[in-house]
Amino acid sequence: MSAPATRRSFLGAAASAAIAGPLVCRRFAFGKPSAADKITVAVIGLGNQGFNDTQAFLNNDACRVVGVCDVNTASHGYRTPDQFRGREPGKKLVDDFYDETGSGCFAEADWRQVVGREDVDAILIVTPDHHHESQTIAALEAGHDVYTEKPLSWSIAEGRRMVEAAQRTGRVTQTGSMHRSDANAVKFVDFVRAGGVGAIKDVTTYIAFNNAEGPGPNWKPDPIPDGFDYAAWLGPAPKVPYHKDRCFYRFRFIQDYSGGQITNFGAHSNDLAAWCLGEPDPVAVTPISATWPEPDSLFSTAEISKYRLDFADGTPVTCQTDDYQFGVRVTGEDGWIQHGYRGPIFSSPALEKDYEAFKAPTGTSLAHASLTRPKPGDRLDNHVADFLRCVKTRETTVAPFAKGHYTAKLCHLGSLTLGLKDGYGERYGWNHDAERFTSAPSADLLKAANGRLDPRGA
Missing domain, CATH: 3.30.360.10 (Dihydrodipicolinate Reductase; domain 2)
Known part of the structure; x- marks a missing residue:
């Protein structure tokens, strides 16, 4: 009988699966594209806060939301009984915003199918806290800049490993501590x-x-x-x-x-x-x-x-x-x-x-x-704008993972x-x-x- 999987072995397998094959060099790694180039963003987690965050990214002309991911197809009962959230409502939110007539943004049930995609520059992670480490580290190692909601981690040790991954990869990171904006x-x-x-x-x-x-x-x-x-x-x-x-x-x-x-x-x-x-x-x-x-x-x-x-x-x-x-x-x-x-x-x-x-x-x-x-105004919109600005300039955001940790x-x-x-x-x-x-x-x-x-x- 094989030994039971530990949390670390689970994370290692998930990350390996996510980054199998050559790492891609993202377009904004050195800030070379022009200011007119839009940052492509994928969202993992389309629940209560996931919808709020996605809307803030949609509101910003510096980016284009190109994909969504959630393990739930669609259901009511998130923060309130009438909230209808999940993968399909998330896709509809994005496609309706851009007034898509074709297939619109991609929609995945497995987050591992999102990280490593060459058509995604940055990833927004709005999943429950216990998923943050595995998804964030895999995204960083695959070459994405990452915005992960607060609290950054489920445990202190997980947060430390996320910071180490950000330092190792040199990616732009933002923790969802939006009051800093x-x-x-x-x-x-x-x-x-x-x-x-x-x-x-x-x-x-x-x-x-x-x-x-x-x-x-x-x-x-x-x-x-x-x-x-x-x-x-x-x-x-x-x-x-x-x-x-x-x-x-x-x-x-x-x-x-x-x-x-x-x-x-x-x-x-x-x-x-x-x-x-x-x-x-x-x-x-x-x-x-x-x-x-x-x-x-x-x-x-x-x-x-x-x-x-x-x-x-x-x-x-x-x-x-x-x-x-x-x-x-x-x-x-x-x-x-x-x-x-x-x-x-x-x-x-x-x-x-x-x-x-x-x-x-x-x-x-x-x-x-x-x-x-x-600027005066919506703190979430400001926080997203700070992240997107830094993706292009390669500067440090106001709430990088080190501060989130x-x-x-x-x-x-x-x-x-x-x-x-x-x-x-x-x-x-x-x-x-x-x-x-x-x-x-x-x-x-x-x-x-x-x-x-x-x-x-x-």
């Missing part, structure tokens, strides 16, 4: 980094409550829908019975596929918090509290959570569930300012007045450094230590370079924490 968020970060609230004392980040309720511990399997390749959807994850609330939008509430709202909303709020601080190294994490679904429930991620990150500069960042959903509050010696979906909030009218009058020094952006500052780690650290369900209130030391826990409340917890850094095996 939000003009309002950039002004908020600039204001804080310019000393708008004085020396920073602490930061609080907010994540949303779960926006779906799954079946309890007595859940029963559902029949697999026609046209849905469930085995392919599971991919490297454990082989388990199908349930309608396991896949599509609600995958994020199951640990085998995602980290819950910590990695979902935390990938935005923790990202902006660290950006305000200049992205210092985290040196410790303290799990404070969490509530969980009943044992043996389908959903398994934390429902309400709170943890604290300590950084090398001495600043604590507390991430907590709140009805604010997404946001960052930075408290300094001169007051506090909060940014989020509800707009900026201030501790005093005087601070609000300072903020309204603020312009980044010399008209540039401390947050974006030498990159073009985002850094932010994902800030989320995974909380999810990992809270998930041990012991040692709450105790500090876990962290070596950022080695990506290992260095201390924990007990030797057993230290071993358990390090053992979960790459749960499906190296």
Whole structure:
């Protein structure tokens, strides 16, 4: 009997299959085509966010969406019961936009049939988190520039391997941390980094409550829908019975596929918090509290959570569930300012007045450094535009995989230590370079924490 396949062997086989044969040299590898040449893009993952991202690429004249891919032919029931998503609706979205009368864009069920295609310059990956590593690395190795949705990775070790692949191949990458391309968020970060609230004392980040309720511990399997390749959807994850609330939008509430709202909303709020601080190294994490679904429930991620990150500069960042959903509050010696979906909030009218009058020094952006500052308007459109611009110029995007991995780690650290369900209130030391826990409340917890850094095996 052969040995069972590990996650790493699955990834290796997938990548090998994807890049068999000579690697192609993409048209934009050296920025040689003219500005009029359109970047050809293929989309892998046509669910809730996949449709949003695809529309943003369609909106940009610098590219042409030439293909779509999804394991689901078509169905309702993504984020809302009436959402109709999947491969065929995705193809229709693209073809209707371009008013195609012929065959239109190509449509594949197997993502391995997309990577390596010579008619595709860049690939947009909007699949569940547990697929990001295999699909992203295969696309990079095949010579594509890649935009992968946030959170970048399902685990810290996976994120590191994705960054290494990006460095090895020299491809242009973008993580879907679109708030980095939000003009309002950039002004908020600039204001804080310019000393708008004085020396920073602490930061609080907010994540949303779960926006779906799954079946309890007595859940029963559902029949697999026609046209849905469930085995392919599971991919490297454990082989388990199908349930309608396991896949599509609600995958994020199951640990085998995602980290819950910590990695979902935390990938935005923790990202902006660290950006305000200049992205210092985290040196410790303290799990404070969490509530969980009943044992043996389908959903398994934390429902309400709170943890604290300590950084090398001495600043604590507390991430907590709140009805604010997404946001960052930075408290300094001169007051506090909060940014989020509800707009900026201030501790005093005087601070609000300072903020309204603020312009980044010399008209540039401390947050974006030498990159073009985002224009007011849709942050997703701006984020896609930044990626496409860099595909042509071969510059670094505002959220390359290295930054996406850094932010994902800030989320995974909380999810990992809270998930041990012991040692709450105790500090876990962290070596950022080695990506290992260095201390924990007990030797057993230290071993358990390090053992979960790459749960499906190296």
